[in-house]
Amino acid sequence: MDDVPDPNRVLLVNTTPALLTPRFVSLCLGVTLYFLGLNMTLSVLPLFVEGELGGTNTQVGIAVSSFGLAAACVRPLIGPLGDRQGRRRLIAVGATTAGLATVLTAFATSIPMVVSFRALAGLGEAAVFVGAASAAQDLASDERRGEAASYFSLAIYSSLFLGPPFGEWLAGATSTSTAWLVAGLLAIAAAFSGMFAPGRPEVAPPRPETRHLLHRSALRPGLVLFLGLLGYSGFLAFVALHARSVGIDNTGTVFTVFAVVVIFLRVVAAKLPDRFGPVTTSRISLGAGFIGLAVLAVWDQPAGVYIGAAVLAVAQSFLFPALFALVVDQAPDAERSHAISTLSMFFDLAFGIGGPLIGAISDVINRSVAFGFCSALALTTMLSCHRILGDRPVATSIRQIGPRSRR
Numbered sequence: 483m484d485d486v487p488d489p490n491r492v493l494l495v496n497t498t499p500a501l502l503t504p505r506f507v508s509l510c511l512g513v514t515l516y517f518l519g520l521n522m523t524l525s526v527l528p529l530f531v532e533g534e535l536g537g538t539n540t541q542v543g544i545a546v547s548s549f550g551l552a553a554a555c556v557r558p559l560i561g562p563l564g565d566r567q568g569r570r571r572l573i574a575v576g577a578t579t580a581g582l583a584t585v586l587t588a589f590a591t592s593i594p595m596v597v598s599f600r601a602l603a604g605l606g607e608a609a610v611f612v613g614a615a616s617a618a619q620d621l622a623s624d625e626r627r628g629e630a631a632s633y634f635s636l637a638i639y640s641s642l643f644l645g646p647p648f649g650e651w652l653a654g655a656t657s658t659s660t661a662w663l664v665a666g667l668l669a670i671a672a673a674f675s676g677m678f679a680p681g682r683p684e685v686a687p688p689r690p691e692t693r694h695l696l697h698r699s700a701l702r703p704g705l706v707l708f709l710g711l712l713g714y715s716g717f718l719a720f721v722a723l724h725a726r727s728v729g730i731d732n733t734g735t736v737f738t739v740f741a742v743v744v745i746f747l748r749v750v751a752a753k754l755p756d757r758f759g760p761v762t763t764s765r766i767s768l769g770a771g772f773i774g775l776a777v778l779a780v781w782d783q784p785a786g787v788y789i790g791a792a793v794l795a796v797a798q799s800f801l802f803p804a805l806f807a808l809v810v811d812q813a814p815d816a817e818r819s820h821a822i823s824t825l826s827m828f829f830d831l832a833f834g835i836g837g838p839l840i841g842a843i844s845d846v847i848n849r850s851v852a853f854g855f856c857s858a859l860a861l862t863t864m865l866s867c868h869r870i871l872g873d874r875p876v877a878t879s880i881r882q883i884g885p886r887s888r889r
Contacts (some may be wrong), residue, residue: 506621513614513637519668521645525734526661528722543841546719548597550833552604557827558695560612569617574673576609581670588662616819643741647734697821699812703805704828709863713775713856715836730784736791743795755804763804768864771797775857779850
């Protein structure tokens with residue numbers, strides 16, 4: 483009788499689909515290669531514009547921001563294209579375009595030429611990011627959206643660990659032209675990662691009754707993302723110059739510290755956005771951004787730069803995954819790329835505005851005041867985050883109820 487199963491007994495089985503499949507891992511590794519080339523330019527571009535071309539802080543900001551502004555202009559168009567044509571083509575064409583534009587930057591002899599080539603690279607990056615980020619979500623189950631976004635973002639931050647120090651070393655050991663050439667070739671080589679992404683769907687997704695340029699589900703999260711990233715964009719644009727001004731010779735080590743913190747948190751706390759929900763996670767991130775930028779503003783020493791970068795890294799570890807998962811949850815499957823492209827457009831706008839903003843304040847007053855302004859903005863956004871996003875239940879509590887509905 484002991485062998486007879488009890489009909490009232492509930493057998494608990496882990497039915498959560500695997501996330502780290504060979505296809506998902508291969509996609510992320512390919513994207514890592516692309517961002518390695520892209521992030522090599524973070525330490526090379528500001529020093530190249532200011533040192534070799536004689537640019538001002540504002541011109542450095544414009545050169546950096548042209549990449550994001552160009553990407554923002556095409557994001558709304560690329561998203562629907564990815565939904566109907568598949569993610570694979572976006573990754574392949576985008577990586578090739580961005581890589582070729584980076585190679586051409588090696589031959590730039592003026593700031594307008596640099597701005598033009600960086601804008602072209604931004605157009606390619608818009609396609610790569612939307613295609614790859616959508617593909618990563620396609621390969622993840624509903625209950626692991628935030629975790630998938632965290633792991634996928636490791637492709638960006640693991641390359642941030644290696645890219646800037648390697649780019650700065652290569653430029654110093656050889657020339658800035660060599661650094662641009664190697665960065666571009668790495669991006670081009672990453673085009674192969676598109677083969678791991680879903681191709682064109684066999685059945686075209688239904689067209690929405692009304693097509694809006696921006697996806698509605700991404701507008702509020704996008705606003706929080708934009709405000710939260712303004713300071714971070716200024717950090718990326720000017721930390722190399724700021725670090726050198728306080729006595730740090732190898733400025734790439736600041737990026738390394740930043741990346742190590744992000745990678746650690748993205749691995750050990752990848753499920754935090756799913757567990758705490760988007761509002762709480764966003765407020766934690768914005769609070770860390772406020773503190774990190776304040777440290778950069780008031781502690782004008784090498785230790786202050788490293789500690790400020792480490793605290794700011796806490797902010798960047800969770801803000802995008804939380805808001806990204808929120809947008810994906812709200813958007814129908816057939817409109818996923820459209821929603822992601824709208825959210826990432828706010829990301830681009832932050833980088834397009836943050837660099838010139840901090841550059842202009844730095845030229846008029848100084849860089850510490852610029853960082854302080856962004857710190858105050860992060861605090862204001864943290865305090866108003868709940869009002870902007872509204873009441874959002876914790877993600878895991880929703881997903882435990884059952885499958886999410888589709889509009």
